[in-house]
Amino acid sequence: MVQSGLVFSLIHTMSCQNRPVKDNMDSSSGFSSSFKSKQSRLQERRGSNVSLTLDVSSLGNVEPIKSVSTPRELTLQYLKTTSSVLSREQLKEITNNTQKLEAEFSKIPPNFIETNELNIPGHASKNRYKTILPNPQTRVCLKSEKHSDDLSSYINANYIRGYGGEEKAYIATQGPMVNTVNDFWEMVWQEDCPMIVMITKLKEKNEKCVVYWPEKQSSFGRFEVVVNEVKECDGLAIRDLSVKHAEESRSVKHYWFSSWPDHQTPDTAQSLLDLVLEVEESRKTAGNRGPVVVHCSAGIGRTGCFVATSIGCQQIKDTDKVDILGIVCQMRTDRGGMIQTSEQYEFLHSTLCLYESNLSRMPNSSPASEVNSA
Template sequence: MLKEKVEFSNQQFKEPPPASRGVHLTPIPVHPAQPPLQLSSSMVQAKASHKTASTSVPPAPTAPEVKPCLSCSPSPFRMKPAAGLQERRGSNVSLVLDMSALGAVEPLSCAVATPRESAAREYLQSASRTLSRQQLRLTVLNTQRLHAEFAEIPMNFVDPKELDIPSHGTKNRYKTILPNSHSRVMLKTKNVYDPLSSYINANFIRGYLGDEKAYIATQGPMINTVNDFWQMAWQENCPVIVMITKLKEKNEKCVLYWPEKRGIYGRVEVLINSVKECEHYTVRNLTLKQGGQSQRVQHYWYTSWPDHKTPDSAQPLLQLMADVEEDRLASGSRGPVIVHCSAGIGRTGCFIATTIGCRQLQMEGCVDVLGIVCQLRADRGGMIQTGEQYEFVHHALSLYESRLSTDVGH
């Protein structure tokens, strides 16, 4: 069980958040522009002490019963026991998949849906468990319930037959982790002689209150997809790239896709202006050039997430989020923030879900982690890979909540 002791911050927000309310997540919401998330340095600087998982813990108090808003219960999507399943390395922990059932849950845009597919669609569109700040603190202590809740969420993986792209497998790091068709990024440098020229294993991901194309979740670049990656960053005018994996963790997780000083990747020239070493991540200030134009990009390489585990502390993740958000705002919110790990669903999903959750806590004084994860999986199958990661997201949000001013959101 992850535990951190924190000191409350006395910092007050300039504007109090609106009254708490549940967020009902739908595939294509229409909404006004949302105010930016403000993560001040004081919110992510606090003393923390870590205890081992073996420390005895008194029985956790039970959080008030708040059940998901579902029309289909019990869920038919509970993960099967690991026995007999093919194990496949994913983003940061072993991803156990029932290989025979990957195509059982079709993309949400499928025209003709089976009852199972319809149930999955409805679950991802309607599941919600909004937690007040007090309920969040109690829920973090109930790991058994969190894992059970996580097991109910449909994975929404893509059936390879749904991607009508010949030989797309050569551009996928993991053959079972594919981009959902309705939200996938399409490269505009299409070559009529190369059916793969417009393909990249990446999806647009909605943000807080369904903000369209707030993020791009993608796999770690491969040797034959590096040019595509930089073309995507240029094409979508992305101000920030967040990399949450080492290059090698027992096996290759990502290739080195940036130059030491200057490099040309297809049509995009990449220049390294400066490199800053922080305690948990390295920040590179880049300039991308193409056709006489240029773009500035901040690249964060976060290496403190251990191989096949979750971090002992959420503090570095909150600090990374604060820095990324500061750069995003400074850029004028040009385009999506690119986030990738190895498969582009595990650690990537944790970062995006935590960022959205922090914004919801700040603006509304409550958070709906279940609804957030369902929204992520509707856009890219498998986002948040394991129950441990789901638990960690709650832990990170609880730590963030404890650093908000104590007179709002109860």
């Protein structure tokens, strides 16, 4: 316990102070005056009979130790507060400034999860990549009776917020593996997903995804999946599926966009933009159903480009502005690593710039034009 003041008394008593001194010594040698001078200096130096007081009351005013934020807390703080709202004109300008975009992207923390943060023994067998793990706070958990323990309920997938912070607008997940196909369909059924968007080939040097749908009809766990119709055009295959369980049947539309090169971006943004707008239109007609499932191989790069483009298009259409940096930060809060490379970040800007350009050619294409024409 710190006291408000500490007093230390140093009392020095010189035995020679009470000892008589002869006159002849004073006159002959000057000893007395010399001794008194030394005694005086000694008293000044040591404090003599004067108490020495040390005031340490100021110690009580020391600021308390502040808590130190963990790297995870700092990451989340950055992701939740960082934003850069662009007008349509600013979007055009920054899209051509690749150096600025690279610098901006490099500052966004990836928010990847470490294995010990999941605390699910054996989950590694269900991950396509050992370093790409689902963030715990938004992780999809399988909830049927057969998925009663931590491992059986585990799937490498996250809920992703959409435009305006809409909860569970999307599910971002990895490409299904042989031992996770049944879990994948369990998730599609559990979440009542109306659409699946697949943005990867089955193999790109290495396996990226297994075939998890049938040629015509097949069973996956407790679900029967039937292919009703297939349409193919320019690197995009659209399948109308029926997913059945017990006496219930649900329609699910499967989009397979296979023309995106691995570790690169498409030559033109038009193909991705067409896919995004097609899925968004189908989503509206599907009514009040669950999230749109989006996956590539790892479920973060091309998946992130699709989700961010979808959100960005809605922002531009509704507000005449877009916050691409904020969109990516929001996605990475939900699933680490969304938008994997600076090249993808630049491609995202190009795609949204193309959408803005197309929108500009349409009459009454934005709130601003409506206001100006009023």
